[in-house]
Amino acid sequence: MPNSTTKQRKNLYNQTKSLAGKIYNMEHLPRWAVLLIDVFIISCSLLITYTFMHLWNVVDGFSPLNDIYSIFIVFIISVIYLLSFNISSGVIRHSSLHDIIKISLACTLNLFTLLAISYGYYYLNEVKLFYDPSIIFHSIISFLGLILFRFYVKLVFINFTKWFNSENNENILVFGTDEGAVAIANTIKDRNQVFNLKGFINPKNISSKNRILSKKIYTINDVLNNQEIIDSIKSVIFDDEFLKNDEFESLANKLIQKNYKIYHIPLKVFDKNDNSSANEIQSLKIEDLLYREQITIExxxxxxxxxxxxxxxxxxxxxxxxxxxxxxxxxxxxxxxxxxxxxxxxxxxxxxxxxxxxxxxxxxxxxxxxxxxxxxxxxxxxxxxxxxxxxxxxxxxxxxxxxxxxxxxxxxxxxxxxxxxxxxxxxxxxxxxxxxxxxxxxxxxxxxxxxxxxxxxxxxxxxxxxxxxxxxxxxxxxxxxxxxxxxxxxxxxxxxxxxxxxxxxxxxxxxxxxxxxxxxxxxxxxxxxxxxxxxxxxxxxxxxxxxxxxxxxxxxxxxxxxxxxxxxxxxxxxxxxxxxxxxxxxxxxxxxxxxxxxxxxxxxxxxxxxxxxxxxxxxxxxxxxxxxxxxxxxxxxxxxxxxxxx
The missing domain is CATH 3.40.50.720 (NAD(P)-binding Rossmann-like Domain)
Known part of the structure; x- marks a missing residue:
């Protein structure tokens, strides 16, 4: 019986792994599919708004005139802004701050447009076309729905793909604790399926119990002398600027002697809409170790x-x-x-x-x-x-x-x-x-x-x-x-x-x-x-x-x-x-x-x-x-x- 249970667990693990593999190798959803999902979110927002307005007795639906007619207008204008800002064109698993800004702009302009239409109608007919609380609540729910959809898809994809690759990934430390090091760490965490981020190295070699991105901060002495760390963490990544530092060659030679792999990446603004920065992680070459101070010419x-x-x-x-x-x-x-x-x-x-x-x-x-x-x-x-x-x-x-x-x-x-x-x-x-x-x-x-x-x-x-x-x-x-x-x-x-x-x-x-x-x-x-x-x-x-x-x-x-x-x-x-x-x-x-x-x-x-x-x-x-x-x-x-x- 125990053998049968073990076999079942193994089969379940393999099936799950296979599913993760399919997700990992899956192409991104076509634009029309993302658009349908976004339209569905807009529709749900309208339904939720209508329901809560009735439950809370805030107002009676969407409009003092005709709810069906007004809901149709709100829906059409919301979809127009969805298309105008190309909100559905991005790859969901690579959503970033840029996408949040586009969604917030679309929802804000949508709200102001509906308010303008409503007050314009009021100016002509002395009655508003929409209730203000309804369209404000709808805009907020639409914004949250569109954002959360992208956030959770990205989160699920990252976790699935990391788990799928976790057995073969290299454990890596980021050298540095400043904003540049954090940017590199985020790149590794969010968009790189080669490394497992294990922590940071404090360049000042000062021990700290603080954490960055929930990861431990190690000293240089820890990395060079703690055999447990040496055995479990195989790689260290530097930003390109530190390669020009006088201390780099000495530190790199010590890391090489401890059989660490060394990588480097350009320290620049990491555009999360572009995978190029993740792909620019490079192995250290001997030319980098022989780097000398930049020559000044006239x-x-x-x-x-x-x-x-x-x-x-x-x-x-x-x-x-x-x-x-x-x-x-x-x-x-x-x-x-x-x-x-x-x-x-x-x-x-x-x-x-x-x-x-x-x-x-x-x-x-x-x-x-x-x-x-x-x-x-x-x-x-x-x-x-x-x-x-x-x-x-x-x-x-x-x-x-x-x-x-x-x-x-x-x-x-x-x-x-x-x-x-x-x-x-x-x-x-x-x-x-x-x-x-x-x-x-x-x-x-x-x-x-x-x-x-x-x-x-x-x-x-x-x-x-x-x-x-x-x-x-x-x-x-x-x-x-x-x-x-x-x-x-x-x-x-x-x-x-x-x-x-x-x-x-x-x-x-x-x-x-x-x-x-x-x-x-x-x-x-x-x-x-x-x-x-x-x-x-x-x-x-x-x-x-x-x-x-x-x-x-x-x-x-x-x-x-x-x-x-x-x-x-x-x-x-x-x-x-x-x-x-x-x-x-x-x-x-x-x-x-x-x-x-x-x-x-x-x-x-x-x-x-x-x-x-x-x-x-x-x-x-x-x-x-x-x-x-x-x-x-x-x-x-x-x-x-x-x-x-x-």
Whole structure:
């Protein structure tokens, strides 16, 4: 018998769960159905009013003339206002304060209209068409009926769907106790079927017995040290603004160590008529942990250099180049010419920019920067004021195997663009370089160093009027081919995550941050400088991998293996931003320094590059690398087939 009872209970539970599932997956009621229900509520209000007016002996029905006629008029006018304010068009389970305001306006105007009709009739016939208490009572009952219908439907739907999902939902805490935190909590409670709101975290770490939304307030110590809380609550959500706080990275790292999942959401006005804010809850990404203080740039000075000017951006479809184009477009230049040899990315960028900046004129030019005959016509036609040269081959292992292409694009391509800028008296030429050009250990870095030397040498060329400026920075987060997208893809596949060496470190900067500094450096240079950006502290790549695995809710080595693959060809453990012989001078911008590297006279470097260009035709890798080493004596190969040349 007990087994039979248990089975019956289980069947009843499953049937109830199935019903909840149907409710959860149910589409919202059609508008006509909601309208019928609202009309029914209006009809019930009329019946209730008529009944109570008789029971209370307040007045005799609705009208001193004809109850049926007057009730019909009240009904018709009430329905007209119902339709005029589109009260029945909303999705009932997402009803909000906005719906309450519409209903209150409709009922209020309905009341005043009926009163106006009644008193207008009285003015003409010396008798009122409606009794005042009847229509006032009707308006109040209609308002309450329409509101309560929506409130209880929403309440039932929320409870059903939460119960339906409760077994799989994540328990979550909201960081903060202010109005923004409460807004986030309400979003989670009312409109999100992924999380169970369990409480709040007091940022001041002060214990409190108070409750918010009937939920407990925890201290930071509770969350980090109470094992019961750690085991039962799996997630913490922050507002986006706190991600910029100096304390965030330290706290986030501690939460990650305790295996909490971390989410964030924009802190803004939460429009309850729109589900977008609930859908904007995002998992914390490693880029968020590497956030640094917002860079301040002098927009007025940058604007002067770009507004109503012709601008050229090479490598414009790449990670850095495309962001430079977006930044420059904000300053309303006359035209932006975008050059890239990658057809598909260039077309994608064209579609994006023409939509984002419909009033800005763009020209998208498919060409290789090492082909002078494709590039020079642009200089002749557009009379550029600024040239941003971001085109380059950058992947170290690939370039180590193909040094000829590095010479063609990174060196000869840069020379062609710099020479054309000098020839056509361009105001400023800004080249994007890399930290790998400092004491290079690979062909890619050495080729960029040769380009730096040539661009600097042009500054001293007789009759030169162009200001040649070089910007040098490290890795950018999320750029094409960078380590973070690689790790993310490896984690999604279940691993392993591959790290080349346990001690390898890199500097990181966000793409927008790097491009803002490129624009700033381009305006502040007097010519011939190499500007070095403050990259912050270097990051250990294996630590980066471990954090990304933990941010995915997994455990390094247990859920996702980490394999050490060994340094790749030309790769070094530590990147540098300044060469040993250079001196660093501060600038008026605290994030930009000026590196005074040794220079090579124009005649010398030009002659060596011409010889290098002629030699590249034969494609003898060893000879080419040997010639590069002659130009850049600090180029010492590591983990490379060219080590024996040193």
């Amino acid at each position: 927009n007025d000075e940058i604007s002067k250099r770009h507004i109503d000017k012709n601008i050229l951006v090479t490598g414009g479809a790449g990670s850095i180049g495309s962001e430079i184009v977006r930044k420059v477009a904000q300053f309303s230049p006359k035209i932006i010419v975008v050059v890239d040899q990658a057809e598909t990315p260039l077309n994608s960028l064209k579609l994006e920019l023409t939509e984002s900046f419909p009033n800005q004129k763009f020209v998208f030019h498919l060409a290789d920067v090492s082909n002078k005959y494709r590039i020079e016509p642009l200089f002749k036609k557009y009379n550029f004021s600024m040239v941003y040269h971001a085109a380059a081959y950058k992947h170290v292992p690939i370039i180590e195997e193909n040094p000829t292409e590095a010479i063609n694009v990174n060196i000869i391509g840069s020379k062609i663009l710099a020479d054309l800028s000098n020839k056509y008296k361009i105001n400023r030429f800004v080249m994007v370089s890399t930290d790998k050009a400092v004491n290079p250990t690979n062909v890619m870095g050495a080729s960029k160093r040769v380009a730096e030397l040539y661009v600097q040498s042009l500054q001293e060329k007789p009759e030169n009027t162009t200001k040649f400026i070089t910007t040098r920075f490290g890795n950018v987060l999320g750029s094409n081919g960078s380590v973070i997208p690689l790790f993310r893809a490896q984690i999604e596949k279940g691993g392993p995550v591959t790290v080349t060496h346990e001690e390898i470190t890199r500097y990181f900067m966000t793409i927008p941050e790097a491009c803002e500094l490129v624009l700033q450096a381009g305006t502040m240079g007097h010519g011939g400088e190499i500007f070095v950006f403050d990259m912050g502290e270097p990051v250990k790549i294996i630590d980066l991998a471990k954090k990304m695995i933990k941010l995915s809710g997994l455990e390094p080595y247990r859920d996702i293996p980490i394999h050490i693959t060994g340094l790749r060809s030309g790769e070094k453990l530590y990147e540098e931003l300044l060469s040993d012989k250079s001196t660093t001078l501060p600038t008026y911008h605290d994030k930009i320094m000026c590196s005074k590297d040794e220079r090579i006279p124009y005649e010398v470097i030009s002659d060596k590059i011409q010889k290098l260009a002629r030699a590249s035709i034969k494609r003898d890798k060893v000879e080419l690398v040997l010639m590069i080493k002659n130009i850049v004596p600090e180029f010492i190969s590591q983990n490379s087939e060219f080590e024996n040349l040193d």
